[in-house]
Amino acid sequence: MASKRSLATKLGVIAGFEDPRAALEQYPTPPELAAHVVHLADLHDDIDGRTVVDLGAGTGMFTLAAALRGPARVIGLEIDRDALAIARQNERRVAASAPVHWLHGDATRAPLSVPDPVTVVMNPPFGAQRDNRHADRGFLRTASELAAVSYSVHNEGSREFVESFAADHGGEVTHAFAADFRIRKQFDHHAESAREVDTEVYRIRWQ
Numbered sequence: 001m002a003s004k005r006s007l008a009t010k011l012g013v014i015a016g017f018e019d020p021r022a023a024l025e026q027y028p029t030p031p032e033l034a035a036h037v038v039h040l041a042d043l044h045d046d047i048d049g050r051t052v053v054d055l056g057a058g059t060g061m062f063t064l065a066a067a068l069r070g071p072a073r074v075i076g077l078e079i080d081r082d083a084l085a086i087a088r089q090n091e092r093r094v095a096a097s098a099p100v101h102w103l104h105g106d107a108t109r110a111p112l113s114v115p116d117p118v119t120v121v122m123n124p125p126f127g128a129q130r131d132n133r134h135a136d137r138g139f140l141r142t143a144s145e146l147a148a149v150s151y152s153v154h155n156e157g158s159r160e161f162v163e164s165f166a167a168d169h170g171g172e173v174t175h176a177f178a179a180d181f182r183i184r185k186q187f188d189h190h191a192e193s194a195r196e197v198d199t200e201v202y203r204i205r206w207q
């Protein structure tokens with residue numbers, strides 16, 4: 001298995017959103033965090049031979065991080081066609097070995113039937129922009145329907161919500177850790193050139 005650091009270095013070439021849409025919370029995940037999460041998924045669950053699904057794939061950071069390891073296939077599902085076009089270019093940049101399938105669709109409606117076993121990795125919208133608290137709920141529901149195990153990024157203070165959602169849907173939070181998430185200025189309502197956001201990452205076993 002290649003190191004987490006070398007995975008993060010390879011992900012450094014991934015281009016972000018050209019014209020990010022605030023309503024879709026299009027913040028790219030830092031390469032180091034995507035590498036960390038996928039490295040953990042590989043250590044815990046050995047993603048070799050599994051299907052990895054990235055819900056809200058954006059420009060492909062998690063999808064391509066997984067594709068640089070050894071899964072049977074990776075599916076990146078995203079609602080924004082412009083982001084998917086960039087994700088396809090990013091795929092050529094990283095030259096991943098696993099087959100990658102880009103799907104246009106709504107991650108909260110699960111337009112998918114996937115050969116088992118599935119690992120979901122995702123950084124869903126948090127509902128930070130509008131009064132849309134727990135916009136990640138629909139993404140977690142899809143994960144519960146598709147995955148044996150999921151890794152998801154949420155905003156700080158989500159523990160109670162994630163644990164009770166998992167328990168209500170046949171899952172269990174087995175690991176959690178805090179992670180810094182650096183967001184560069186990309187929207188007019190951002191005052192600073194960059195800011196650190198406190199996030200939390202959860203591993204949930206669904207079966």
Ligand SMILES: C[S@@+](CC[C@H](N)C(=O)[O-])C[C@H]1O[C@@H](n2cnc3c(N)ncnc32)[C@H](O)[C@@H]1O
Nearest residue numbers: 024027028029056057058061078079106107123
């Ligand atoms: C915080 S960004 C993360 C992007 C990417 N996964 C990454 O880690 O860099 C959330 C992504 O979810 C997408 N998204 C928002 N609502 C969606 C939906 N209902 N179905 C699919 N994708 C959605 C956004 O367009 C955006 O690309």
